Amino acid sequence: MAATESPPLAHIVSTGSALPGEPIDNATLGERLGMDRLWEQWVATFVGTLGRHLSFDLDTGKPLGTLADLGEQAGRAALESGGIAPGEIDAVVFGTATPDMLMPATVNIIADRLGIDGVPTYQLQSGCTGAVQALSLGAKLAADPGTRRVLVLAGDSCTKHFDLGMDFRALPPTQLINCVLFGDGAGAVVLSAEPEPDSIAIRRILTRLVGGGRPPGHELDWFGPADREDSRPAVAEDFKAVEESVPALAGEIVTELLEDVDWAAGEVDFLLPPQLSGRMTERIVAGLGLPGAEEVSCVDEVGNCGNALPLLQLDRLRDRIAPGDRALAVAVESSKWLKGGLALEAV
Missing domain, CATH: 3.40.47.10 (Thiolase/Chalcone synthase)
Structure with a gap:
């Protein structure tokens, strides 16, 4: 192996994830949206996505939870898997394109629920690279003097933009594709400036x-x-x-x-x-x-x-x-x- 001369930017010491509800397969989704049997074949052939998790009940449209709920679950899983107490977290960073509200920032709701207080918190607004941006900021924070561990979270509740009352069969493919592609979820990692087991x-x-x-x-x-x-x-x-x-x-x-x-x-x-x-x-x-x-x-x-x-x-x-x-x-x-x-x- 080639030698790596520069020291690591940070270390991932634990991870966690959260997905809402039970997985929804293509047949179930297509039936709810009023699509014919060709829908399932089209999705399998051209999209390749088999399932997704939704933050609302597909039958009633009622919410099953919020992005803050998912972030809390993922963050708690990361803390527990690393045996890390909330008081050992020195900063929190969250990347999302779909915050629950404009204010208060979802990152602060999550931190509060996890029992994290008195530390810097940051919420980054971005799409699919937001998690990488959050890790980049988290690594820089972890390198600051006096900071040992940083909780980095990222997630989205994409499907809250669904309108179950519309005629999905009338949508152009550029809009219909979004009903197939997206699901909801959150992930978390704990970063440390120093290596841990x-x-x-x-x-x-x-x-x-x-x-x-x-x-x-x-x-x-x-x-x-x-x-x-x-x-x-x-x-x-x-x-x-x-x-x-x-x-x-x-x-x-x-x-x-x-x-x-x-x-x-x-x-x-x-x-x-x-x-x-x-x-x-x-x-x-x-x-x-x-x-x-x-x-x-x-x-x-x-x-x-x-x-x-x-x-x-x-x-x-x-x-x-x-x-x-x-x-x-x-x-x-x-x-x-x-x-x-x-x-x-x-x-």
């Missing part, structure tokens, strides 16, 4: 805006009393642009990470690829040139739950990675086109 070293974090001069590939609107009757859709996605751009950006991220840490492609043991959909992930993995890396994915089972996905992947990675193993995590955000990535090594 079974921790994972973060060797490199990449997060960068690369969308200058480009139109957004994904838009998520926020309606207030003055504009909630506007005819524009709450969620809009240029899926063709996503299909064209995300695989290429993912390849650029892998190349840059490998160069930065001086690893050869054959030295990567695990790959945590972008998680837009099952089919998209398959195409991306096939083109990344890491045939020896074991894939760690979950989007086909839990849907695209936005910011939660990289941390859900890290939660799964912890059960599989062994000392000396190396991993790359890749995230691409299509809203205004951002790159995100991690180079990881078990210690």
Whole structure:
């Protein structure tokens, strides 16, 4: 293995995750939305997502919980798995595109419920790279004098934008696809400046805006009393642009990470690829040139739950990675086109 000269940016010492309710398969979702049997075949063939978890009851439309509920569950799981008391957390960072409210910030509701107080808290507004951004900020905070551990959370409640009263059969494919892709969830990790038993070293974090001069590939609107009757859709996605751009950006991220840490492609043991959909992930993995890396994915089972996905992947990675193993995590955000990535090594 190539020597790694620079010290780790931080260490992942524990992880946790949370998903609402029972998984909803494509047949159940299609029946509720009034779709015919071709729906299930279309989803399986072109999307590849088999299930998702929703923060509302599909039959009644009643909420099952909030993003703060999911963040609390994921955060508590991360604390408990690491044997860490709330008073041992010195800062909290949360990445999301769908906070419960504009104020108070969801991060502060979660921290309060976990019994964390008297520490800095930060909430980052972003899409699929928000978890990487939160880890980047968390690693910098962990390196500050007097800070030992930082709780990093990320999650989304994407499906609160569903209107179960609409005629889904009349929606254009650019809007209907969102009913298939998205689910809800949250993930959490505890970062430490120093290595701890079974921790994972973060060797490199990449997060960068690369969308200058480009139109957004994904838009998520926020309606207030003055504009909630506007005819524009709450969620809009240029899926063709996503299909064209995300695989290429993912390849650029892998190349840059490998160069930065001086690893050869054959030295990567695990790959945590972008998680837009099952089919998209398959195409991306096939083109990344890491045939020896074991894939760690979950989007086909839990849907695209936005910011939660990289941390859900890290939660799964912890059960599989062994000392000396190396991993790359890749995230691409299509809203205004951002790159995100991690180079990881078990210690």
